[in-house]
Amino acid sequence: MRTLFNAEMSDLAGDLITMSRHVESAITRASEALLTQNVELAQAVIADDGALDELERTVDERCVLLIAQQQPVGLDLRTIISSLRISASLERMGDLAQHIAEAARRAFPESAVHTGQEEIVAGMAEAAKTAARELVILLEERDLNTAAGIVSDDDALDSLHSQAYKKLLSAEYDGTVQETLDIALLARFFERFGDHAVAVSRQIVYLVTGDHSGSRSVF
Amino acid sequence: MRTLFNAEMSDLAGDLITMSRHVESAITRASEALLTQNVELAQAVIADDGALDELERTVDERCVLLIAQQQPVGLDLRTIISSLRISASLERMGDLAQHIAEAARRAFPESAVHTGQEEIVAGMAEAAKTAARELVILLEERDLNTAAGIVSDDDALDSLHSQAYKKLLSAEYDGTVQETLDIALLARFFERFGDHAVAVSRQIVYLVTGDHSGSRSVF
Numbered sequence: 001m002r003t004l005f006n007a008e009m010s011d012l013a014g015d016l017i018t019m020s021r022h023v024e025s026a027i028t029r030a031s032e033a034l035l036t037q038n039v040e041l042a043q044a045v046i047a048d049d050g051a052l053d054e055l056e057r058t059v060d061e062r063c064v065l066l067i068a069q070q071q072p073v074g075l076d077l078r079t080i081i082s083s084l085r086i087s088a089s090l091e092r093m094g095d096l097a098q099h100i101a102e103a104a105r106r107a108f109p110e111s112a113v114h115t116g117q118e119e120i121v122a123g124m125a126e127a128a129k130t131a132a133r134e135l136v137i138l139l140e141e142r143d144l145n146t147a148a149g150i151v152s153d154d155d156a157l158d159s160l161h162s163q164a165y166k167k168l169l170s171a172e173y174d175g176t177v178q179e180t181l182d183i184a185l186l187a188r189f190f191e192r193f194g195d196h197a198v199a200v201s202r203q204i205v206y207l208v209t210g211d212h213s214g215s216r217s218v219f
Numbered sequence: 220m221r222t223l224f225n226a227e228m229s230d231l232a233g234d235l236i237t238m239s240r241h242v243e244s245a246i247t248r249a250s251e252a253l254l255t256q257n258v259e260l261a262q263a264v265i266a267d268d269g270a271l272d273e274l275e276r277t278v279d280e281r282c283v284l285l286i287a288q289q290q291p292v293g294l295d296l297r298t299i300i301s302s303l304r305i306s307a308s309l310e311r312m313g314d315l316a317q318h319i320a321e322a323a324r325r326a327f328p329e330s331a332v333h334t335g336q337e338e339i340v341a342g343m344a345e346a347a348k349t350a351a352r353e354l355v356i357l358l359e360e361r362d363l364n365t366a367a368g369i370v371s372d373d374d375a376l377d378s379l380h381s382q383a384y385k386k387l388l389s390a391e392y393d394g395t396v397q398e399t400l401d402i403a404l405l406a407r408f409f410e411r412f413g414d415h416a417v418a419v420s421r422q423i424v425y426l427v428t429g430d431h432s433g434s435r436s437v438f
Contacts, residue, residue: 177388
């Protein structure tokens with residue numbers, strides 16, 4: 001029975017890794033679509049999001065069945081509850097990547113990233129991709145140093161988010177309303193992506209160390 | 220043992236009702252602060268959000284303990300898992316009310332709602348308050364007709380969100396960048412508030428009817 005349980009816990013961990021890889025792929029391709037006006041790539045990210053939603057449902061069902069059939073306690077139970085939270089955050093990160101791809105598609109053949117904002121948006125894309133890559137590693141290896149990296153990516157995203165807004169509000173700014181809306185929303189999507197990456201990493205840190213102090217939900 | 224379990228399940232339901240009342244109060248006061256430039260009220264909403272976060276932690280701990288100590292199955296287990304999701308959505312709705320209050324505070328003594336947008340924002344505030352009030356009733360009475368009302372409030376929020384953006388992009392619009400950002404973000408906060416209200420109501424419908432088809436997470 002315990003062997004079966006271990007196998008199922010391992011499947012659960014595997015599902016979360018699969019979800020995190022999906023998120024990494026989605027944010028990487030959405031960012032490229034955004035920065036290179038690649039509408040086919042944007043379309044592919046949007047089309048693929050359903051698979052991530054499906055994975056979330058699989059994880060959720062697996063968690064409920066594991067609890068019902070195995071009646072876990074202690075760390076096993078907390079791992080399962082954390083898995084539910086992690087799958088919800090990963091699903092939401094996929095939605096945010098999809099929103100970024102939608103912004104790219106809406107602006108096509110123009111760019112949704114306007115003159116003077118390219119560097120900030122490229123910086124946000126880079127930090128978000130790094131955070132997503134580190135999440136995969138964190139879920140695979142449970143190496144707490146990776147968690148620190150994710151917090152620092154999120155700090156970078158927060159700072160770039162502020163810079164983007166400051167730029168919009170500077171005296172020199174003369175963009176159109178559409179340009180203002182594009183940047184405001186893109187900056188927010190990337191910033192929320194970082195928040196969720198931190199939420200996932202805190203769940204994992206909590207599981208590994210038992211320290212719950214930082215794991216306030218951002219769902 | 221069963222009596223104790225029932226008492227604890229009832230406490231859990233009570234905590235969720237308390238959270239939903241907190242959310243209703245937060246969105247009602249945040250909306251009033253926004254529409255009447257009441258900075259003290261905005262400040263109060265911001266200060267009170269910590270209590271909702273604390274309630275979410277209480278619910279989460281209660282759920283984990285209930286599962287560990289009582290090893291529930293079937294509907295009891297699903298109720299507990301749904302309670303975790305509902306508390307996460309309610310906490311996030313509180314955050315969104317807080318963001319609306321922050322927008323009011325940032326603009327003070329000016330209004331964050333600019334000429335020509337008052338009607339749309341007042342409409343969003345009304346739909347969000349109604350959705351929050353209906354959520355309290357739904358959690359208290361489990362009356363499925365209330366769930367239909369919440370979906371229709373969310374439709375209203377989506378439609379007003381679109382109208383706000385359309386107005387920003389119309390030829391006549393001549394607001395400043397700050398005005399554009401204020402409306403764009405406020406419209407998004409209200410729209411997300413509606414999404415979470417629907418997510419909570421779907422969790423409850425699922426518990427009452429067993430129909431999971433609409434309960435995709437929006438966390």
